[in-house]
Amino acid sequence: LGDMSIIKGDLRESEGLLACLEEHQPDEIYNLAGPSSPAASWDEVAMVGDIAGLGVGRLLDAVRNVTPKARFYQASSSELFGNPVEVPQRETTPFQPRNPYGISKLYAHWLTVRYRERYGIHALSGILFNHESPRRGDIFVTRKITRRAAEIKLGLAAELRLGNLDARRDWGYAGDYVLAMWLMLQHQPADDFVIGTGVTHSVREFCELAFARLDLDYRDYVVQDEAYFRPVEPAQLVADSSKAQRVLGWQAEVSFSELVYRMVDVDLKLLQNV
Ligand code: F7E
Numbered sequence: 001l002g003d004m005s006i007i008k009g010d011l012r013e014s015e016g017l018l019a020c021l022e023e024h025q026p027d028e029i030y031n032l033a034g035p036s037s038p039a040a041s042w043d044e045v046a047m048v049g050d051i052a053g054l055g056v057g058r059l060l061d062a063v064r065n066v067t068p069k070a071r072f073y074q075a076s077s078s079e080l081f082g083n084p085v086e087v088p089q090r091e092t093t094p095f096q097p098r099n100p101y102g103i104s105k106l107y108a109h110w111l112t113v114r115y116r117e118r119y120g121i122h123a124l125s126g127i128l129f130n131h132e133s134p135r136r137g138d139i140f141v142t143r144k145i146t147r148r149a150a151e152i153k154l155g156l157a158a159e160l161r162l163g164n165l166d167a168r169r170d171w172g173y174a175g176d177y178v179l180a181m182w183l184m185l186q187h188q189p190a191d192d193f194v195i196g197t198g199v200t201h202s203v204r205e206f207c208e209l210a211f212a213r214l215d216l217d218y219r220d221y222v223v224q225d226e227a228y229f230r231p232v233e234p235a236q237l238v239a240d241s242s243k244a245q246r247v248l249g250w251q252a253e254v255s256f257s258e259l260v261y262r263m264v265d266v267d268l269k270l271l272q273n274v
Helices: 014-024 045-066 100-119 141-153 174-186 203-213 242-248 256-272
Strands: 028-031 071-077 122-128 160-162 193-195 222-224
Touching: 014 045, 028 045, 028 174, 045 071, 045 100, 071 100, 071 174, 100 122, 122 174, 141 160, 141 203, 141 256, 160 203, 174 193, 174 242, 193 242, 203 256
Parallel strands: 028 071, 071 122, 122 193, 160 222
Antiparallel strands: none
């Protein structure tokens, strides 16, 4: 870990947050903590609200009291837009979250903005669209596909069961998005930004590329299964990141196919090494 040290904390307990800030006096705080599955948030409504919503209030309050000069980044999400009223979505697009995850994130988003206005702290919110990498957990569709495709290639699995193959997302590479987070915090004055690629692809296209990377045809292995369908699917989520491009000089660098290939290649290597 080099110079890094890990201190465990819990957004449900203010005392630990206060003690951590007092001891370490950070210059920059990136709040990426919290449950991250919009679909699963229906099963844990109170917990999601407590951590992703109220927890951010506890953290902002600790920042205001202990390290008011620290810069604070809040991980907001395209799930704030829910079923969006305009396409593509930008910073001024009205929010209409459609699940407990998005609703909790919306509370945290507004709290971040209001703490900035009321207390003058350098707090901001990055509204990030889906960002993926080989580190992604396999409850999310991208990693589920790449891991299973690699297993199929190696004869370790026979099929891949997915939900709606025609669902579309604006998928980018997480590394590019982490750079955007850092750029946002360096910028004066503090402001909120939408981050995404501006292009959507379907789950089907993701499968096509992932399997083709392994010289396989996804149609021979992918099964569409009603069990994985979402009752409420956000429609037409696609980012307009022109403000980030103009103000921060940021744009996504890794293309969709490059993202898929990187994930497939790592999964194949991981499985070959066990
Ligand atoms: O779903 C479809 C599913 O679970 C993407 C989080 O980072 O991004 C992420 O949330 C799409 C949906 O991510 C399966 O219906 C089809 O349309 O990978 P996902 P998500 O729900 O978009 C947002 C921006 C966040 O903020 C979240 O933290 O893929 N889909 N078949 C499937 N999805 C899953 N999980 N499994 C399937 O079998």
